[in-house]
Amino acid sequence: MKKTLMASAVGAVIAFGAQSAMAAAPADWNSVAATDVTLFYPGVSPVEWITKGTEHGGARALKKGETCAGCHSEEAGDMGAKMASGKKLEPSPIAGKAPFINAKVQAANDGENLYLRFTWKQPTASGAAPMDADNPVKIAYMLEGGSKVELAEAGGCWGSCHGDARTMPGAADTKTKYVKDGSLANGVYYDLNQWRSGENKAFDGYVATERVMEGGQALVDAQGQLDGDTWSVVFTRKFAGGEGDVTLAPGNLYNFGFAIHDDNATGRYHHVSLGYTLGIDAQGDITAAKQ
Numbered sequence: 001m002k003k004t005l006m007a008s009a010v011g012a013v014i015a016f017g018a019q020s021a022m023a024a025a026p027a028d029w030n031s032v033a034a035t036d037v038t039l040f041y042p043g044v045s046p047v048e049w050i051t052k053g054t055e056h057g058g059a060r061a062l063k064k065g066e067t068c069a070g071c072h073s074e075e076a077g078d079m080g081a082k083m084a085s086g087k088k089l090e091p092s093p094i095a096g097k098a099p100f101i102n103a104k105v106q107a108a109n110d111g112e113n114l115y116l117r118f119t120w121k122q123p124t125a126s127g128a129a130p131m132d133a134d135n136p137v138k139i140a141y142m143l144e145g146g147s148k149v150e151l152a153e154a155g156g157c158w159g160s161c162h163g164d165a166r167t168m169p170g171a172a173d174t175k176t177k178y179v180k181d182g183s184l185a186n187g188v189y190y191d192l193n194q195w196r197s198g199e200n201k202a203f204d205g206y207v208a209t210e211r212v213m214e215g216g217q218a219l220v221d222a223q224g225q226l227d228g229d230t231w232s233v234v235f236t237r238k239f240a241g242g243e244g245d246v247t248l249a250p251g252n253l254y255n256f257g258f259a260i261h262d263d264n265a266t267g268r269y270h271h272v273s274l275g276y277t278l279g280i281d282a283q284g285d286i287t288a289a290k291q
Contacts, residue, residue, distance in 0.1 A: 023110070023112070023113040023221075023236050023238075024110075025108070025115045025117070025234050025236060026108050026115065026291050029106055029117055032106045032107070032108050032117070032289075032291075033106065033287070034104040034105065034106050034119075035104065035105045035106075035276075035285065035286045036102065036103075036104055037102075037103050037104070037105055037258075037273050037276070038073070038076040038077050038080075038100050038101070038102055038103075038273075039076075039100060039101045039102075039103055039258070039259065039260055039271035039272055039273050040076040040077060040079050040080030040083070040099065040100040040271060040272065041080040041083050041084040041090075041097060041098070041099055041100065041269075041270075041271055042080075042083060042089075042161075042268070042270075042271075042272050043083030043084070043088065043089035043090035043268075044089045044090060044091065044163075044168060044169060044268070045083070045089050045161075046161045046162050046163040046165070046168065047150075047151055047155075047158050047159060047160075047161050047162055047163075047180075048162065048163045049089070049163070050062070050068075050151070050155065050158055051151070058071050058072075062151070062154050062155075065154075066154070067153070067154045067155070067274075067275060068154055068155045068156070068158070068274045068275055069156075069274040069275055069276060069285075072274060073274060076100060076274065077099065077100040077102075080099035080100035080271070081099040081100070083099075084097045084098070084099040085099070091169055092169075094126050094128050094269070095126065095127075095128070096124070096125075096126035096127055096128070097126050097128075097263070097269075098123035098124065098126070098262065098263070098271070100271065101120050101121075101123060101260055101262065101271045102120065102121070103118055103119065103120040103260070103273075104118070104119045104120070105117070105118055105258075105286050106119075107278065107286050107287060107288035107289075108288055108289060108290075108291045109239075109248075109250075109280055109281070109288045109289070109290050109291070110290065110291060111250075111290055112238065112239055113236055113237065113238055113239065114235075114236070114237050114238075114239065114248055114280070114288055115234065115235070115236055115288070116141065116234070116235045116288075117232060117233070117234045117235075118139060118231075118232070118233050118234075118258070118260075119230060119231065119232040119233075120230070120231055120260065121229050121230050121231075122137075122226070122229045122230070122231060122262075123262055123263070125263055126263050128263070130263075130264035131264055131265055131266040131267070131269060132198075132261070132264050132265065132266040133264060134196075134198040134199060135196045135197055135198040135199060135261070135264065136197055136198060136263075136264050137196075137197040137224075137231065137260070137261065137262060138194060138195065138196045138197065138260070138261035138270075139194070139195050139224075139233050139258065139259070139260050139261070140192060140193065140194035140195070140258060140259055140261075141192075141193055141235070141256065141257065141258035141259075142156070142157045142160070142190040142191065142192050142193075142207065142256070142257055142258070143190065143191040143246045143248075143254045143255065143256055143278065144159075144189075144190050144191070144246065144254065144255040144256075145187070145191075145246040145247070145248075145252075145254050145255075146187045147255065148186070148187050148188045149179050149180075149182075149188055149189065149190060149255075150179075150180050150181075151275075152190070152255040152275070153255050153275070154275060155257075155274070155275045156255060156256065156257025156273060156274055156275025156276060157190070157257035157258075157259065157272060157273075157275070158257075158275065159179055159180070159190070160177040160178060160179055160190055160207045160211075161177065161268075162177070162178060165177055165178070165267075165268075166267055167266065167267025167268045167269065168268060176207075176210050176211035177207050177210075177211040178207065178208070178209055178210050178211065179207055179208055179209070182207070182208035182209040182210075183208060183209075184206070184208050184243055184244060188208065189206050189207060189208035189244060190206060190207040190208075191206055191216070191218075191244060191245055191246040192204075192205045192206050192207055192211070192213070193205075193216075193218075193220050193222075193235055193237060194213065195222035195224055195233055195235065197224055202220050202221055202222035202235070203220070204216025204217070204218055204219075204220040204237070204241070204244075204245070205244065206243075206244030206245075208244070212244065215242075215243065215244060216241055216242065216243075216244050216245050217241040217242030217243075217245060218237040218238045218239075218240070218241030218242075218245040219236075219237065219238045219241070220235065220236070220237045221235070221236045221237075222234065222235045222236070239280075248280050249280060250280050250281040250282070250290070251280065251281055251282050252279070252280055252282060253277045253278065253279050253280075253282055253284050254277065254278045254279075254280070254284075255275060255276075255277065255278075256275070256276050256277060256278035256284075256285075256286065257272070257273050257274070257275050257276065258272075258273050259271065259272045259273070
């Protein structure tokens with residue numbers, strides 16, 4: 001079975017076909033280097049837990065400038081297994097929840113646009129009632145450009161994951177992801193791009209004092225395809241946009257992390273990567289070289 005899903009950015013002034021004509025992703029992704037990333041089920045491990053030394057031994061290493069990936073990249077799958085099973089940091093385990101997802105990330109640019117391709121095998125469904133009945137799969141990535149968000153450099157997206165955000169134990173449903181001291185004006189935010197399978201849409205937003213899913217002007221498009229048991233999703237976005245869009249430039253590194261909402265999941269019940277660097281014509285953990 002081969003299913004193709006395409007999405008155009010909410011609010012974009014041109015259709016996907018026109019954008020594709022203007023900005024074409026690499027014709028042969030096989031020629032683009034791939035980085036293997038393990039996304040794991042995080043359970044209840046918000047930034048407050050990460051930075052609390054009495055509960056998380058790595059808090060001391062973070063204060064010394066070490067990164068989450070530097071300590072945990074080789075054991076991400078094992079961490080996910082502990083949390084998905086309820087042995088650690090998960091008060092409400094979901095029977096059959098996949099503990100981790102192994103994904104490949106590829107990146108390229110053409111001098112004006114960034115292209116990101118994510119591929120992974122579809123895990124076995126848990127059989128639990130769908131949380132998001134409209135979207136079997138969602139994938140999102142976040143970029144941070146100035147190391148102004150606390151923990152963005154060391155922990156990727158974790159700077160927006162707080163214990164009082166929705167779907168956390170005892171949290172209000174109205175509280176979304178947010179950044180401590182978040183400010184668009186001062187550059188304290190994450191640029192957020194998301195693709196939703198069932199809605200056939202790509203969203204261009206940001207996370208500052210709250211999560212906003214629309215309004216970006218980087219002309220974000222996404223195309224997703226399920227081929228047998230393997231997903232591939234390709235994002236296209238302009239280097240520059242507007243409010244909430246991190247401006248990209250050759251020679252620079254950006255803090256990067258991504259998440260997959262598998263099995264009709266929502267909120268914290270996703271699989272997440274640790275924090276990495278994305279380089280635009282610069283050597284990073286993931287490098288987007290000009291094609």
